[in-house]
Amino acid sequence: MGLTETLARLAVRATRILVVEAPGQWQTRVELEQQMLRLGWRPAWTPGDADVLAVCGAPGPELAQLVERLWEQMPGPRVRAAVTSPTAVTPALNDAAALLLDTPAHRTDAQERAQKPQIPAVMDHGGHGEMGHHGIDHSGMNHGGHDGMDHTSHGGMDQGQPGDEDHRTMKHEDHHGTDHSSMNHGGHDGMDHGSHRGMDHGDTDQGQPGDEDHHGMNHSGMNHGGHGEMDHSSHGGMDMAPEGIPLAQGGEDRDGLGVDVLHLPLGPVLPFWPAGLVLHCSLQGDVVVAADAAVVDGGSHADGIHSRHSGLVPAAAVRCDNLVALLTLIGTQDLAARARSARDALLHGDPGGARGAVERLHRVVRRSIFVRWSLRGVLPLAPADLERHGLPDRCLGDAYDRVLSLVERVRAEVNGANPGAPVGAERVPWGMVPHLVTGLEIGTVRLAVASLDLDPFPAVHEVGHA
Amino acid sequence: MPENMPETLLTTVPAGWAVLAGMILCALAFFAAALDSALSARAEGAGRGGWLAPAWSTARLLRQRRRTVVAADTLLLRVGAAGMLGGSFLMVAVIPFGRWTLADLDVGVVWFNTVDVMVWALVWLAGWGANSVHGLVGGYRFLAHGLAYELPLMFALVAPAIAAGSLRVSDVAGAQDRLWFAVWMPVAFVIFLVGVTGFSVWGPFAAALGADVAGGVLAELSGVDRLVLQAGRYAFLAAGAAFSVPLFLGGGAGPFLPEWAWVVVKTVAVLAVLVWLRRKLPVFRPDRFLEIGWVVLLPAAVAQDLVVSLVVVWKG
Amino acid sequence: MALMAVLAVVFLFTFHRLTAVDTSPLEVLPAQSGWMPQEHALSRFHVRWYLASIVFLAFDIEMLFMYPWAVIVIERGMSAVVEMFLFLGALLVGVVWAWREGAFRWA
Numbered sequence: 001m002g003l004t005e006t007l008a009r010l011a012v013r014a015t016r017i018l019v020v021e022a023p024g025q026w027q028t029r030v031e032l033e034q035q036m037l038r039l040g041w042r043p044a045w046t047p048g049d050a051d052v053l054a055v056c057g058a059p060g061p062e063l064a065q066l067v068e069r070l071w072e073q074m075p076g077p078r079v080r081a082a083v084t085s086p087t088a089v090t091p092a093l094n095d096a097a098a099l100l101l102d103t104p105a106h107r108t109d110a111q112e113r114a115q116k117p118q119i120p121a122v123m124d125h126g127g128h129g130e131m132g133h134h135g136i137d138h139s140g141m142n143h144g145g146h147d148g149m150d151h152t153s154h155g156g157m158d159q160g161q162p163g164d165e166d167h168r169t170m171k172h173e174d175h176h177g178t179d180h181s182s183m184n185h186g187g188h189d190g191m192d193h194g195s196h197r198g199m200d201h202g203d204t205d206q207g208q209p210g211d212e213d214h215h216g217m218n219h220s221g222m223n224h225g226g227h228g229e230m231d232h233s234s235h236g237g238m239d240m241a242p243e244g245i246p247l248a249q250g251g252e253d254r255d256g257l258g259v260d261v262l263h264l265p266l267g268p269v270l271p272f273w274p275a276g277l278v279l280h281c282s283l284q285g286d287v288v289v290a291a292d293a294a295v296v297d298g299g300s301h302a303d304g305i306h307s308r309h310s311g312l313v314p315a316a317a318v319r320c321d322n323l324v325a326l327l328t329l330i331g332t333q334d335l336a337a338r339a340r341s342a343r344d345a346l347l348h349g350d351p352g353g354a355r356g357a358v359e360r361l362h363r364v365v366r367r368s369i370f371v372r373w374s375l376r377g378v379l380p381l382a383p384a385d386l387e388r389h390g391l392p393d394r395c396l397g398d399a400y401d402r403v404l405s406l407v408e409r410v411r412a413e414v415n416g417a418n419p420g421a422p423v424g425a426e427r428v429p430w431g432m433v434p435h436l437v438t439g440l441e442i443g444t445v446r447l448a449v450a451s452l453d454l455d456p457f458p459a460v461h462e463v464g465h466a
Numbered sequence: 467m468p469e470n471m472p473e474t475l476l477t478t479v480p481a482g483w484a485v486l487a488g489m490i491l492c493a494l495a496f497f498a499a500a501l502d503s504a505l506s507a508r509a510e511g512a513g514r515g516g517w518l519a520p521a522w523s524t525a526r527l528l529r530q531r532r533r534t535v536v537a538a539d540t541l542l543l544r545v546g547a548a549g550m551l552g553g554s555f556l557m558v559a560v561i562p563f564g565r566w567t568l569a570d571l572d573v574g575v576v577w578f579n580t581v582d583v584m585v586w587a588l589v590w591l592a593g594w595g596a597n598s599v600h601g602l603v604g605g606y607r608f609l610a611h612g613l614a615y616e617l618p619l620m621f622a623l624v625a626p627a628i629a630a631g632s633l634r635v636s637d638v639a640g641a642q643d644r645l646w647f648a649v650w651m652p653v654a655f656v657i658f659l660v661g662v663t664g665f666s667v668w669g670p671f672a673a674a675l676g677a678d679v680a681g682g683v684l685a686e687l688s689g690v691d692r693l694v695l696q697a698g699r700y701a702f703l704a705a706g707a708a709f710s711v712p713l714f715l716g717g718g719a720g721p722f723l724p725e726w727a728w729v730v731v732k733t734v735a736v737l738a739v740l741v742w743l744r745r746k747l748p749v750f751r752p753d754r755f756l757e758i759g760w761v762v763l764l765p766a767a768v769a770q771d772l773v774v775s776l777v778v779v780w781k782g
Numbered sequence: 783m784a785l786m787a788v789l790a791v792v793f794l795f796t797f798h799r800l801t802a803v804d805t806s807p808l809e810v811l812p813a814q815s816g817w818m819p820q821e822h823a824l825s826r827f828h829v830r831w832y833l834a835s836i837v838f839l840a841f842d843i844e845m846l847f848m849y850p851w852a853v854i855v856i857e858r859g860m861s862a863v864v865e866m867f868l869f870l871g872a873l874l875v876g877v878v879w880a881w882r883e884g885a886f887r888w889a
Contacts, residue, residue: 007525007801013514014522040507040515045681046600046813048533048688051526066816073810075531075688077803103803110531110804117536117811119818243537248825260825264599265817272677278815285828286603329678331670331749337509374748442603443751446678484786492790528798532807537822540807548791555787568783576849598812599823610831613838620845627852685813690798694791756834757886760877764841768870775855775863782856 004103011051012100015041017081018050018074020067020269023276023295025057026456027313030321031086032056034344035093045271047073052096054081060297063268063276070269072117077106119244259284264442268296272325272446274454277430279437279445286442291434316354316413317346318456319406323361326403326450329443330374335364342410351414358414362407375400379436379448389432391452399451406453428452476636479566484559487568490730491558494704494737495697496520501741509745524693532689538597546592546683547691550698553588557581557705562636564718564726574635575627578709579620582665585702586612589667589674589683592695596686604682608674610752611664614759615671619661621767625654625774626713635709639717648714650777653770655714657763659740662706666699669744673752707736833885837877844873 017036021029032054036043044050047070059067071080079099081092099105248260266279276297282290320343327336342357365371378399386395394405433452437445499520507516515522534540560567560574571577586609593605627633629651630641638647648655664671667683675682687695711717711732718725720732750758799805812819829835848866855862880886 004529004801007529010522011526011529014519014526016526037510038513040512040519042515045677046685048686048810048813049681049684049692051530069811069816069818073533073813073816075533075808077529077531106803110808113808115806116809119536119811242822245536245819246821248821248823250826259828262599262602262823262825263820265815267815269815270680283599283603285830286606287828287830329676331672331676331747333506333745334509337511341511370748373754374751441753443673443676443678481783481785484783487783488786488790528794528801529803531802531804532798533810534807535810535812537824539824548795551791551794552784552787555783555790559783573849594824596812597823598814600813602823602825602827606827606829609829610834613831613834617838617841617845620848624848624852627849628855631853631856633849633853680813686810689802690794693798694794753830753887756831757881760834760837760886761881764877765874768867768874771870772863772867775866778856779859779863782859 008101008103012097013040015039015051015097015100016044016049017041017052017054017096018044018047018070018269019271020053020055020059020063020070021275022055022057022059022063023297024456026275026318026321028056028083028086028089029275030317030343030347031089032083032093033340035089039093039097041093043271047071048075050074051077051100052079052081054083054092054096056083058084062297066269066296069117072114076110076113077103078109261289266445272328272450274430274449275456277433277449277454279433279449281442281445283442288437288440288442288445291438293430293433295430314346314413316358316410317343319410319413319453320346320358322450322453323403323406323410326399326447327371329446329450330371332368332371332374335361335368335371338364342414346414355414358407358411362411365403365407371403372400375403375447375451378444378451379440381436389435390429391432392428395428395452399447402451402453427455430454476562476570477566478570479568481568483566484568487558487563488555490563491555491701491704491708492697494708494733495554495700497734498700498703498737498741501738502744505742505745524697527689527693530689530692532691533686535597535686538686539595541595542591543595543687544691546588546590546595547687547695547698549588549591550585551694551701552698553581553584554698554701554705557702558708560635561705561708562639562712562717562729564724564729566726567636570634570636573633575623575633575638575713578635579623582619582661582706583616585665585667586616588698592687593674593683596683598686600679600681600685601683603679604674604676604685607676607679607682607752608667610756611671611673611750614752614756615661615664615763618657618759618763618767619664621764621771622654622657622661623713625651625767625771628771628774629778631778635712636717639712639719642716643719646714646716648710651714651770651774653766654774655710657767657770658710658714659706659736660763662703662710663740663743666703666706668699668703668740670747670750672744673749676749703740704733704737707740708733710736831886833880833883837880837885840876841873844870 017032019029019032033043047053051074053067053071053074055067071078077100079096081096083089083092248262250260262283264281264283266281267273267277268275276295278294278296280292280294281288320339323339324336324343327339338357338361342354342361345351345353345357376398380398381389381391381395383396385391386393394409395402397405433449436452437448440448500517503519504516506512507514507519534543557578559569560571560577562570589608590605593601593603593608595601626638626641626647629647630638632638632641641647663669667674673682675684679685684692684695708729711729715732715736718728720728723731812823847869851862851866
């Protein structure tokens with residue numbers, strides 16, 4: 001049919017790609033972005049808008065599971081592209097373009113694929129297991145104790161105490177008081193995946209309808225500190241969980257109003273977000289009332305960053321990339337485009353072009369009342385806060401101060417004043433992020449995280465170990 | 467349609483001409499989308515994808531399958547998305563195209579206001595109906611923006627009506643034969659344009675579709691559902707720009723060209739400015755803009771109305 | 783024009799049926815970076831600007847008077863202007879008060 005054919009040919013020119021960046025694949029992702037731009041292709045922000053799912057690098061087991069679900073959410077025509085390295089980008093995109101044109105294949109795929117998502121009777125052990133796990137991790141709770149509690153108290157409650165509404169595993173405030181710095185990332189991450197998940201499975205009885213509630217409650221309670229009220233158990237069965245997903249439950253907000261709590265994980269596949277970082281947020285309205293941070297797959301894929309140590313990727317390019325994210329989030333498109341061209345010039349060894357772009361960026365960011373207005377007062381940090389959270393000096397002030405200092409540093413580096421700045425020395429420990437963003441509105445959370453100028457993940461993880 | 471013709475020689479055309487009006491609106495909306503993507507491509511140095519990119523995107527969305535989220539309120543979602551395109555058509559019904567108009571309502575200005583308030587419901591429905599956190603947050607963000615821009619917009623709409631002593635759009639256009647309202651009521655004009663960007667969910671007011679909530683209201687839409695919502699935004703932007711012509715820019719008045727041509731020229735100019743501004747301005751964060759809307763824009767609009775009514779009374 | 787609007791939308795949807803790779807909508811999970819949703823998003827939302835919305839209502843009702851008033855200003859002259867702007871002035875004082883109370887600032 002001529003019409004379909006023509007339409008397909010036109011459509012391919014506007015292809016949108018959902019980019020998944022496995023930790024450590026910064027370079028691959030950036031190369032992919034450059035090649036996409038050359039073709040006039042755009043990134044998709046959600047699977048619903050994506051034609052191509054491009055996975056940069058080899059995802060670990062946890063990320064692979066998420067990628068699988070994202071793939072199921074893509075409307076079709078859909079094509080998958082495995083981009084294993086920066087050199088694989090061009091062939092992968094060419095293949096994707098060719099595959100997208102094959103309309104009969106996409107028709108078949110549309111008919112043969114699962115028409116509904118798989119929602120397990122007991123919702124998703126894997127995902128929840130890991131969420132629970134991370135919650136534990138960061139709240140500094142004792143693992144052994146937690147496991148015990150998980151089994152005994154919940155088991156008991158599920159069957160016997162329908163009215164136990166006030167059973168909160170952990171208060172929000174308590175969660176805050178906990179000292180994240182005392183935790184041991186490596187140990188938890190390594191040990192926990194298997195055991196916690198296994199435990200959940202063991203706990204699960206597919207045959208019992210009540211189990212599902214038990215699980216939802218279990219994890220929301222565990223994870224997010226006191227927001228999952230336990231009144232699930234009084235309503236057994238499906239009416240509380242249409243299509244197998246529970247209804248949102250109320251929790252008290254800071255004004256004492258009963259408002260539903262929604263759980264929204266930010267990352268790891270989210271545009272303009274540090275790749276690999278997962279922030280499990282509990283939202284009331286658009287306010288993040290509790291959060292837990294983790295790195296997908298426990299940050300175990302600690303390869304890839306070597307290129308930065310060996311000097312292949314200038315630190316300024318990474319800084320510019322973080323600027324692109326921040327400037328896009330505040331919506332100043334032209335500034336973001338400039339930061340991106342500075343980044344690409346740096347990567348292509350074009351110091352002259354980079355210098356020009358950075359100088360103009362510097363001028364505009366300093367003068368723009370709009371940039372100032374958008375970022376002033378976002379996550380202000382006093383010297384005492386820096387000390388308390390173990391943050392480097394460059395995080396002082398609010399997001400606008402941080403952006404200015406970021407641009408200043410890029411400028412110094414591009415002008416050769418500060419060659420090979422010690423990148424790793426000033427890292428922001430990602431375990432601090434939940435402390436910093438709790439209580440903020442979700443847009444502000446995004447700005448706050450972007451303004452911290454986090455390093456790409458494996459590098460940060462190494463600091464976590466140290 | 468009212469039968470009493472005003473003295474401005476306006477002809478109310480039969481309803482069949484709505485087809486032409488719709489096509490002009492779609493052409494203007496396409497122009498806005500094309501200009502936007504051309505500006506994007508230039509700023510980003512894209513290798514391909516300038517003026518024609520919206521056509522390709524349309525083809526892409528027509529080919530793409532629709533989706534619905536588990537347990538979504540599909541009806542509300544579809545009403546919200548398709549309503550955006552439909553609403554913009556309703557808005558242009560009262561705009562005189564040179565000497566012709568489809569509906570010369572004696573309350574045309576109020577009609578415009580009614581349709582733009584409808585957008586509140588549409589955007590919120592599209593956000594709520596998706597059963598997705600991003601959409602939900604986006605939908606409520608739009609309401610917060612609406613609270614800030616809507617009242618100043620209403621007061622800005624009143625200013626030309628006071629000066630013309632009529633709410634009929636053609637009367638307002640005809641009352642500017644010596645001096646455009648945009649010249650002697652600039653505050654109202656600027657606030658009107660702020661309102662137009664607002665109800666088009668455009669640029670600074672696109673927080674409901676923001677990058678920070680993964681597209682917000684748009685997050686779950688695909689295929690034709692996404693197409694009608696996006697097309698509706700551009701069409702609303704075009705309709706708003708077109709409405710500014712009779713209201714503030716003297717309607718079809720101008721030398722050499724026929725009246726309808728001046729309407730087109732002025733509309734395209736306003737539209738181009740609105741599209742261009744998107745790239746220069748950040749997204750106004752709803753929480754911060756609320757205060758600006760109430761403490762700066764609203765008093766400014768009321769003061770403008772006061773000045774206009776004093777001038778009118780003094781002269782008349 | 784309303785008919786035209788409906789026709790445009792119907793046309794697009796019909797056209798889409800012909801050209802899309804599949805006509806029936808796909809049912810999916812909400813976009814959450816691939817994580818399973820823990821609950822439905824449809825819920826009681828924490829609307830933090832409820833105070834502002836109440837002030838808005840007061841003004842919105844006022845607009846009912848404003849439109850007819852705009853038409854008769856010229857006939858009635860100064861008295862109409864004074865009356866209306868005294869009223870608006872009172873409302874604006876209310877706005878200033880609400881502002882000082884923090885109704886337009888979200889925390």
